[in-house]
Amino acid sequence: MNHMWKRATALLLTLVMAVALLAGCSGKQETAGGGDGKSLKIGYCLPLTGAYADFGNEVKDTTELYLKDINYKVGDITIVPVWIDTQGDPEAGTKAYEQAVVQDGIQMSMYCQFSSVAVAVMEVAAKYGIPHVCSTGATALVNEKWQSDEKYHVWLKAYPSPDKLSVAYAEVINEAVESGIWTPKQMKYFSFGEDTDWGRSFSAAVGDSFAAKGWEVVGEDYFKAGETDFYAMLNKVKASGATVLAGNINSAPSAAALLKQAREVNLEALIVVDALSEDGRFYEMAGAASDYALDSRAMYSGDEGKALEKRLTETYNYPSSPAGGCFTWDHMAWAMGLIELVASKNETVDSATIYKTIQEEVWTGKYVRDDLYSVPCLKYSEANLPDPEVGTDAFIFPVMQFFGGEPTVVYPDTMKTDDLKIPDYMK
C-alpha cells in the first residue's frame, strides 16, 4: 500500500511537471514587436502576486472593466490584454516582461509600479523596441535612465517626478500664511516618509519646496512601510517645534496610526499625509484624527467621477481607490486614444507604428486628453520627457483637506472648493 502511494504520488508529480513544462515551453515562436494589424497585444505590468498584489489586482480589475466597456475593440482592432506579474521585484519583473514579449508577442506595454522595477524592465522594453506608456514607477531614477541613452525613449511615464508633484503642499500652506489665514508660531518644517524609492524621493522634494518658501527644515525621519508606532518620531517633531509635518505614507493603517498618535501627543502641527486617501477606508481607521489632514491625490470628481467610483465599487465589492480606479481608467482612455490615433495614421498598428506616433504626436504635445477624471489634462512636451506636463491646466492632483472623511479641495484655485482651515489649537 505504501509503495502504491509512493508510486501514485511520483506519477502525479511527474505529470504535473511535464504538463507545466509543456505548457510553458511549448513551441511558441518569438513574435516580438510584430502584430497582425487587426489585433494588438498589450502587456500590463502589475504586481499581481506578492506583497503589493492588492493594488495590482485593483488596477487589473479597472483595466478589465474598461476593456469590457469598449468590447476589447478600438475601431476594428481587437485589444488582447497580457497580464505581466512583476511581483514588485526587478528580477521577476524582467523575466515576466521578456516572457510576454517573446512568448505572448506583446506590441505595447503599460503601467509598471515601482521605480526599481521600471528601471529594470526598461532595459528589456528597449531591447525589443516595445513602446511602454503610463509607467507608474516615477522617481528621478527612471528619468536618469531615460536620459542616459536614446534606446530608453520607448518609455513614457504616467506620473511626473516627485519634485514636480510635491510643490503643491508648500504652495497652499504658504498662500494661507501670506493671506493671513494662518500665522504659524514658527516657520519650521519636519518631513517623514516610508523608506521606499517613492517615499524618500517625495519627502525630500516636499522638504525642498518648503525650504524654497523660507521654511526652516528641522528634521526628517523614514520608517519601513507598514510601521504603526510613531511615538518616538512624533516626540522628535514636538521637540523640534515644527509647525508643519509632511510626508508620504501608502499604507492606510500606518497613516491612521500616525494621525491618531499625533493627537495623543498633542502635536501642534499641520499634518500632510500624502497618499492618505489612496485607500478608501482611511476614515474608518483614523476617524476624527484625520480632520484637518492634507493630501494630494487623484480624486473622483464630478457626477461622472462619482458614478464611476460607485460602479467600480459595486462591480468588484471593495472600495475603489482613486489611484487604482479613476487614475487607471484615465490611463486606459489615454492609451486607447493613442491606438486610435496610430490606426488613423498607419495601415498597421504594431510596436514600430505606435512608437513613431508617440514621437510625432505625443512628444510634440499634439496628442492631448482633457476629458479625464483624475487630472485636468494629460499631455507631454519634449522639454519634460518622459514626464507629463505639470500645471493647473495639465497634470495636477488637487490638495485636499479632510473633515469627517470628506475632502474639500484647497488647491489649486481652479478646483478649489474652500480655503485651508487651521485647527484652533494651532492658532
Place this chain on the structure above:
Amino acid sequence: MNDLIAKKNGYAALKLGLGKVGLSPLSLAGFIILFLAPFYITNNYLLRVLVSAVYFGTLGMGFDLSVGYIGVANWGYAGLTGLGAYVSALLLVNFGVSPAIGIPVAAIVSGLMGMLIGLLTLRMNPVFTSIVAWFFGLMLQSLCTSLPNLTRGSLGLTVPQLYESPWPKPYFLTIVAIAFVVYIALNIVVNSRLGLAFRALGQDYEAARTSGVYPVKYKLLNFSISCMIAGLCGAFYAHFIGIITPDLMATKHIITILVMTYIGGRGSIWGPLVASLILTPLLESMNSLLEFKYIIYGLLLIAVMIYYPGGLAKLFYTCVDKVKALLAKGKAKETATK
C-alpha cells in the same frame, strides 16, 4: 590499485582523472550541455530564465556547503548576497573599478563578513547560529537602507551592466562559468580532508571533536567559503539586472535558495543546481496561474519532503544503485549459465 583499474578501463580512467579536479563524467557532460545551451536555445526568454536558474542553483550550491555539511542553515545568506552586489556596484559606480576586479573583491568581502559572523556565532548551537546570521542579514539590509548617500537606499542604485549587449547569451555564459568554477571548487573541498572534517562535524559534533577535529576552525572555513559564493553571485546579479535595492537582502530571497537546496538534496553540492534547472523553468511556465503556482509549488515541496527527504540527489543515487544491482544480477546469471 585505482590506477591499475583505470589503466584497464578507459571510462574509469576518465572518471579518476576528472575526480582529481572535482568533476565526474556526468557532471562534465552536464556542464558542456549547459555551456552549449545558447547555441541550441534561440528563445531569449528561455535563456533569461536559465540565467536565473543557474544563478539560484549556484547560490544553492554555496548554501548547501553549510546546511548539508555542518548543519548550519545560513539565514543571513541573502544579506551576504546583497553585500556582494553592493560592493561590486559601488566599486564600479564610485571608483570605476571594472566588474572583472569588483566581482572577485565582492566575493572576498562577503567571505570576510561571513568569517566575522562565524567568529561570533559558530560556537553556538547551529539553530542559534542560523538565527544570529539572520539578524546579521537584517542588519546589513538596514545599513544599506540607512546610508542613502552611499547606497541610495530604497531609491535604488543603478548599476552599469556587465556587457553592452542587452541579450541574455553573454550573461548566461558568465553565470554558467561561475557555476562551473564554484562546482569544481566545492567538490575539491568536500572531497578533501576538509570535507571529511565538515561531514564529521555535521554528523556527530561531539565525536568529531573527540577525534581531534577543531570545530570552530572548520566551521569557520566552511561558513566563509559559503558566504564567499553568496557574494560572488550577488555581484553578478547587480551587473545583470542593472539596479539593486536593499530588498535584495530581504529574508524572502532565502526561501528560494532553501527550496532549491532541500529539493536538490542536502550535502550533494550538485543537487541544488539540478533542482533549480528543473524548478525555475517549471515555476515560470506556471506564471499564468498567478498565486496558484505557489500552491502547486508548496505541494510539490511538501511531497518531496515527505517522500524524498534526501531530494533529487538521493533519488539519483537510489536509481544508480538499482541499475548497478540489476547489472550485477544479470552478470551473475550469465556467469552461472556459463
